[in-house]
Amino acid sequence: SFFFFFFKYQISPPNEHIVLNDPWRPWWQRYQPIGYKLCSRSGSENELRDMISRCNKVGVNIYVDVVINHMCRAGGGEGTHSSCGSWFNASKKDFPSVPYSHLDFNDYKCRTASGNIENYGDKYQVRDCRLVGLLDLALEKDYVRSKVADYMNSLIDMGVAGFRVDATKHMWPGDLEAVYGRLHNLNTSWFPGGSRSFIFQEVVFPKCFYKGPSNIVIEYLKKTEENVWSQYYYYTSVSVRYHCIVKAPCQIQM
Numbered sequence: 578s579f580f581f582f583f584f585k586y587q588i589s590p591p592n593e594h595i596v597l598n599d600p601w602r603p604w605w606q607r608y609q610p611i612g613y614k615l616c617s618r619s620g621s622e623n624e625l626r627d628m629i630s631r632c633n634k635v636g637v638n639i640y641v642d643v644v645i646n647h648m649c650r651a652g653g654g655e656g657t658h659s660s661c662g663s664w665f666n667a668s669k670k671d672f673p674s675v676p677y678s679h680l681d682f683n684d685y686k687c688r689t690a691s692g693n694i695e696n697y698g699d700k701y702q703v704r705d706c707r708l709v710g711l712l713d714l715a716l717e718k719d720y721v722r723s724k725v726a727d728y729m730n731s732l733i734d735m736g737v738a739g740f741r742v743d744a745t746k747h748m749w750p751g752d753l754e755a756v757y758g759r760l761h762n763l764n765t766s767w768f769p770g771g772s773r774s775f776i777f778q779e780v781v782f783p784k785c786f787y788k789g790p791s792n793i794v795i796e797y798l799k800k801t802e803e804n805v806w807s808q809y810y811y812y813t814s815v816s817v818r819y820h821c822i823v824k825a826p827c828q829i830q831m
Contacts, residue, residue, distance in 0.1 A: 611660070
């Protein structure tokens with residue numbers, strides 16, 4: 578007989594996301610937020626809370642994949658086609674369940690004709706323009722930072738141990754630092770007093786062995802209070818339900 582023991586478990590984004598019919602329910606709809614209510618295709622807020630509690634009781638820490646760089650695509654339409662049934666209007670950048678309005682996005686900063694990233698060697702485009710049409714949040718604004726921090730704190734208070742932060746290459750390091758500085762200590766029901774979240778961040782490069790311009794990369798390979806950076810990038814396969822992730826490490830050559 579074989580026995581497998583898991584001590585850490587990453588879950589897919591648990592927040593409200595768009596629901597797509599064409600293609601039918603793709604995995605990446607989980608990466609198009611509509612709001613921060615905790616109801617996704619994996620389950621309800623109560624089911625999430627119960628899962629975190631049961632895992633902590635047997636010594637399994639939960640890490641949450643969080644999407645804080647953007648909302649859904651600009652072409653996401655209008656209606657209640659979201660995992661919690663909240664109404665939104667993507668073309669008008671209106672997400673009342675948060676609430677976010679057109680004032681909370683980076684369109685005024687982007688300098689490309691399309692509004693999307695056109696040159697991945699330009700760090701301003703990479704951070705201020707839309708990634709494949711996804712509505713880019715203005716994380717420099719205190720209001721947006723507070724909404725993101727509130728979402729992450731709700732998960733910390735439930736008992737999660739940390740986060741995988743999606744698309745960190747597309748956010749300014751100072752904005753991320755400001756959000757992380759607002760996070761609560763971990764829940765003392767499961768962790769020692771004063772414990773902080775462990776945060777690991779996605780930075781996707783065109784190749785495993787990266788040899789391109791390093792102006793963007795170097796800003797991310799540093800230490801902060803909440804996170805220790807290493808010179809390793811992990812390709813990540815994220816489950817569409819509350820399952821584990823698969824990691825295959827490869828070293829980045831700077």
